[in-house]
Amino acid sequence: MTGSKGAPLLQVRDLRVAFRRRGEPETVAVDGVSFDVAAGQVVGLVGESGCGKSVTSMAIMRLLPQRGVHITGSVKLDGEELLTLSDARMRERRGRDLSMVFQDPLSSLNPVIPIGLQITEVLRRHRGMDKEKAREAAVELLDRVGIPDPRRRITAYPHQLSGGMRQRVMIAIALACAPRLLIADEPTTALDVTIQAQILELLKEMVAETGAALIMITHDLGVVAGLCETVNVLYAGRIVERAQRHRLFGTPRHPYTHGLLRSIPRLDAPAGEALEAIPGSVVDNVPWTHACAFAPRCHRSVERCLEVTPAGETTGGRLLRCHNPVPASAE
C-alpha cells in the first residue's frame, strides 16, 4: 500500500505489550501488531473496549510505565527505532515529530496553567520562539482551531472551557510543533455528536494543511469510514483485518468485521431492519496461543479455529487473520 512511496514514516512490526503483575499471569494487551503509516496518510485503528488500541498508541509514544510492562517488537519513525531510544531523545522526538490527542482533554491539560501558557511553552521549548513570538503564534493557533476570541481566551483555565473547546486546545497543542505524525485516541468519544463533527472536520483540515500523518483510534466504525484511507480492525490485541476503507466497509471479510457492521443500528437503514447480534462478549474469548480468540463468538468457526492460530495473510492489499473468511462475493 505504501510501498511505492519508499520507506513509510512509521513502521510498527510485531509489537507486543504484556503487563505483568506479581503473582498473576501476564496480560498480553497487544499481541504482534504490525502496520505502516506513510507520510501524510490517515490510518484508522478500530476495535471495542480493551482490544489494545490505547496500549498500542502509548507503546508507540513510549508513554507506558517501564515497570511491570514488557514490550517487544519494533517501532520505527523515519527508520529510527523508537523502542530503544534514550529517554531524552525520545522526549525530543515526542515534542517535535510525534504528538498525541487523548480522549479526555481535561486529564491531559494542566488544570492550573492557563491554556495560552500551555501552548507557548511547547512553542518556546521545541521551536525556540521567544515569549512575544510564541504568544502571537498561540493566538494564531487557537484562532485556527476555532476558539472564538482567542486573544482574550489564552488566559482561560481548562475548566473554564467546554469539552469541545478543550479538545480544540489539545489539538492546537498537539499541532504546535508541526509534528509529522499525530495520534488521536478517541478524540471525540467524550463529545456530543454535533461537536464531534466539528472536531473531526478540524482534524481533517489540519492534517491536510500541515501534511501530518494521522492515526485515528476509535471504537466508532462511522468515524473511520469518512476519515481513514486504511483501516485496521483490532480484536483481542491482534489486527484481524486491514484494508482500504472502501473495500473494508464494502466487502468486510473477517467474520468479526462483517458481524459488527451488521449488528450496529444504521441511520440510513431501511425501516424495520433487524439487527444481527454477535453472540457473547469479549469475556468469552479464548487465548490466541492455540486458537482464534474470536472462535466462541464466531458464526463461521470451524474445527480448525479452536486448534490452530490463524495467521495474518495479505492478499491484494487486504490483511485477513481467519481460517474461514466470509466469501469475497463482490471482489
Place this chain on the structure above:
Amino acid sequence: MNGADSADGRAAGGAHEEGIARERGPEHVHDHSVDRGVDRGVDRGVDRTSGSSGEPPAEPLLDVRDVAVHFPIRRGLVLDRTIGHVFAVDGVSLRIGRGETYGLVGESGCGKSTLGRAILRLEKPTAGQVFFDGRDIAPLKGEELRTMRRRFQMVFQDPMSSLDPRQSVQSLLTEGMKAHGLTRGAAADGKRLRELVDAVGLPAAALRRYPHEFSGGQRQRIGIARALCVEPDLIVADEPVSALDVSVQAQVLNLLERLQAELGLTYLVIAHDLAVVRHVSDRVGVMYLGGLVEEAPSQALYDEPLHPYTRALLSAIPVPDPELEDRRERILLTGDLPSPAAPPPGCRFHTRCPWRQPERCDTERPQLRVVEGTVPGHRVACHYAEEIRSGALRPHRVEPAVAEDVLGPGAVPDQPGSVTEILGR
C-alpha cells in the same frame, strides 16, 4: 517545574492513568452455560414497520403535560443563597401509547434523564403534570403510590452502578418482588425467577451468581430482569446500551424488542445515539436545552427532519459507509451548547441556528406545531419550518459563541447528571 513540562508531561501522566483505570473489572465468569444463554441474543430483532399510526395516541398510557424541572443553583458558605436555576427541563409535553416505544434524543445536558426521572417521580417537577393510565401521579401517596410505582420501572445506563454487588441475582430479583408483595411461596417464586432469567437470555445458573461475575451485556440483562420482575407496564430505559461494547449492543436492543412483543410493554427509550433510537422507536422526540424541538414517527424524522437542529444532528452522525460519508453534506454547527442555566431567549437554538431570522427567532419561543404536507404526527418548534422546508430560506454562516460559564466552578451538581459524567469518558 516549568510550564512546558506540565504541558506534555501532564499529557503523558494523564493518559497513562487512564490506561490503568480502564482495566476491565474483576475476573469475569467464563462458563459456557452462560454463553449458551447469551446465544439466545442472536435472534433477530422484531420488525417495527407495522403498527403505530404516527399520531400521538388519544388514550395514552403516559401523558406528560408541560413538565418543567428547575434545579436551584446555590452558592455561599453560611447562607445558602439561590443564585439561579438550571432549567434542565422547561415545558415538555408528550404522550406515549400502550405498547409503543417513544425515543428521546438530544445532546448531553439537554434534560433527557431529568425528564425520565420526573416521569418516574424520582424528581419532583417544578411545574406540569404526569398522568399515568389516566391518573395524575403527583397527589398519590402511600399504598397508591407504591402500586403505581410498580407499574413503571427504570433500566439504567450503567448496569454495574445500579446493581448491589453483594446481592446475588436471585436476591436482587426477589427483593423487587417482595417490595411489591408479588411473592407467592418458594416454589412459585423459583419458577418465576427461572422464567425471568430465561426471558432475558440467561441460564438458570445465573441466579446464584453476583453482578461482578457477568460481562456488561449480561449485567444489562440482569438490570432488565430486575425491572421486569414486578410486571411493569412502562419501562424507562435511560441510555440502555451506551455503556456496552459495540458488539454487544445489538443483543440488548433485540432483547428489549422481543420482550416488548411478548409482554406488551411500553418503552420510553432515552439515548444520545440517534441510530439506536431510530432503530427501536415508533416515535421520536428531539430535545434541545430542556425543550422538545421536534417530534415525529421514527422514519419520518429521518426521512425529512424539519427542525434545523435535527437536521444538523442527523447530518453530524457518522455512518459506517465510506461511499455515503464522501457524498454527505454536513451542517456543521458552530459554537457550544449554551448553558441550561442561561438558556437563550426566544428560540433556544437561535445562537447556533444557520437559518435564524432577525427579531422573531430571538424573542419568541416557538411551540410545537404541525407543518402542512408532512406526515401525521410530525410536529416541529420552528417559526420558519415551511420556508426552510421549501428552500425559500437558505442557511447562512453563524459566528461561534462560547457558552459563558454561568455556573462557574464548584456549582457542579453533586450527583453525576450526564452520561459523560457517569461513564467518566
